[in-house]
Amino acid sequence: MGAAHGALSMSITSGAHAAWSRFRRGAPRLWLALILVNLQFWSPAIGSAQTSPTPHPSSSQKVSLRIMPLGDSITFGTPEPLYGGYRHALRDQLSKDGYRINFVGSQKSGAGVIPDPDNEGHPGWTIAQIKKGIDANGWLETHQPDIILLHIGTNDITRGNAASAPAELSTLLSDILARLPQVRVIVAQILPYRSGPEPGHQLYNGAIPGIVASKGPRVSVVDMQNILLKSDFADDLHPNASGYDKMARAWERALRAVVLTKSRLRVEQ
Numbered sequence: 001m002g003a004a005h006g007a008l009s010m011s012i013t014s015g016a017h018a019a020w021s022r023f024r025r026g027a028p029r030l031w032l033a034l035i036l037v038n039l040q041f042w043s044p045a046i047g048s049a050q051t052s053p054t055p056h057p058s059s060s061q062k063v064s065l066r067i068m069p070l071g072d073s074i075t076f077g078t079p080e081p082l083y084g085g086y087r088h089a090l091r092d093q094l095s096k097d098g099y100r101i102n103f104v105g106s107q108k109s110g111a112g113v114i115p116d117p118d119n120e121g122h123p124g125w126t127i128a129q130i131k132k133g134i135d136a137n138g139w140l141e142t143h144q145p146d147i148i149l150l151h152i153g154t155n156d157i158t159r160g161n162a163a164s165a166p167a168e169l170s171t172l173l174s175d176i177l178a179r180l181p182q183v184r185v186i187v188a189q190i191l192p193y194r195s196g197p198e199p200g201h202q203l204y205n206g207a208i209p210g211i212v213a214s215k216g217p218r219v220s221v222v223d224m225q226n227i228l229l230k231s232d233f234a235d236d237l238h239p240n241a242s243g244y245d246k247m248a249r250a251w252e253r254a255l256r257a258v259v260l261t262k263s264r265l266r267v268e269q
Contacts, residue, residue: 062100063259068145069103069119070130071152074191076121077109078238084110084117088241089248091116097256104143126155127168131175140179147258148176149251151188151224153204154237162200166207173215185219186254187212191247192225194233201225217261222254 069075069087077085087103088110094101105120120139122130130152134140152172156165169187176185189205192198197205205225212221227250232243239247 062098064100064102065094065147065255065259066102066104066143066145067255068105068139068143068148069121070105070148070150071121072125072130072155073121073123074151074154074238075119075149076107076123077119077244078123079234080241080244081109082111082113083241083244084114085119085121086239086244086247086251087116087119088114089245090251093248093252094255097252099259104145106137106139106142124155125152126159126161127152127165127172131168131172134172134175134179140176140183144180145183147255148183148185149188149255150185151190151247153190157198157200157204158237160200162198162203165200165204166211169204169208170211170214173211173219177215177218183218184258185215186251186258187219187221188224188250189221190224191228191239194230194236197225220254220258222250224250 069085075085077083077087091101091103091114101116103116103118105118107119107121108117109119109121110117122133125133150172153165153169156162156168173185173187176183187208189208190201192201209221212219224247227246228239228243232239232246234240234243
């Protein structure tokens with residue numbers, strides 16, 4: 001009986017060791033199977049997190065800006081009015097920045113080439129003539145721009161009136177700000193002639209930053225005195241297409257800075 005009992009004990013012990021050995025050998029496979037089951041269970045969620053595109057703001061919600069290009073023939077786009085002046089490239093650049101642009105004004109240039117040819121560029125006009133046009137025709141009240149891009153003064157200098165041009169500019173800006181209490185105005189230190197800046201350019205452009213500062217935070221300045229090469233002019237006064245594109249880049253940088261601080265924007269839903 002004792003021998004039988006010992007043999008039985010040895011058999012049980014041997015069987016237990018054998019079972020434990022088999023379990024240890026099979027454990028990695030068991031754990032691997034459990035891991036695979038869990039991966040199959042969670043893989044749809046993991047996959048969607050990795051492959052789903054990063055959400056972007058709805059394309060139907062874009063900042064909408066009414067922009068009035070205001071000035072003389074350089075604003076109009078002379079001598080290539082079909083190109084649309086600086087508005088040709090500026091619209092594309094601002095659209096890529098995420099803005100919905102509506103150029104406004106009573107004039108048209110670039111029709112059929114750019115989708116929005118409206119502007120308030122008047123070839124040959126001086127600063128005083130622009131003010132008289134605003135007073136007589138109600139352009140600002142009619143079109144209600146959010147931002148005005150003002151490049152004016154070339155004809156004052158050409159006609160020998162550079163000394164009076166700063167005061168005329170100050171009067172024009174005061175009139176604009178009084179008519180549109182929410183508008184922002186960006187004033188350009190104007191392009192020189194292709195042959196180089198005249199003393200009149202230097203006098204007028206040198207006065208612009210002080211005039212702008214005196215009008216408060218709704219008026220800012222952009223420096224366009226040295227952005228063009230001689231090869232960027234079509235004649236002694238006006239840019240060609242490459243020159244207008246360089247103007248567009250300068251306006252775009254100035255516009256983005258203004259929009260970042262502007263408190264009233266039209267937002268289309």
